[in-house]
Amino acid sequence: MNDPLTPLERRVYHYLLDFLAENTYQPSVREIGRRFRIKSTKTVAEVLQSLADKGFIEREGARSRGVRIVGWSSMGQVQPVPLYARVNPVEPYLTEENRERWVAMDRSFVPTDDAFFLRHGGEAMMARGVHDGDWLLVSPSTRAREGDLVAARVGAHVLVRIVARQGAVLSLAATNGEPREIFLGPSDDFSVLGVVSAVFRTWHDEPEVEGADG
Incomplete structure (x- = not known):
């Protein structure tokens, strides 16, 4: 088991994950320093070395971007999936300004390349195992079948419901109350955003991390 990370190490590690997911390459030592307001490149190097010593990354000391995240494969075993904080009421429904972050996922959990995460709010689908605050992995290119759980935009609202068809009419049903x-x-003004293929839930809230200066 890896040694626990300090608050600063955790923030830097998550930054490395997010940066790699969005750019396909790692930030330089100076870019990391600017991100966390650390003036000394030596301090950044020490944080990276500690991450390496604890087994989270591997380093190539002679290169400015010489960091490899352990478990991240360039062969495509890991895929970045966007998490959206909200959905636009008009097309395009999913935009960069509404993207909260990238989530690095094992490809075996990602049903399609266009999959994305939405954060669920409400208790209408608890009988189907979907709780308030859950992350829903949504697949736009998966064809919805009778009884599937879908994320749908209805007007300015996003609903997670059980879908059924009655001719040209689509019905969306909840399970709780x-x-x-x-x-x-x-x-009607609506759009099916995709089929919910997986639900992710954390059992404990992540501790808040205070800002760190170098």
């Missing part, structure tokens, strides 16, 4: 189904036809 909302007996009224929502029926949507061709003239």
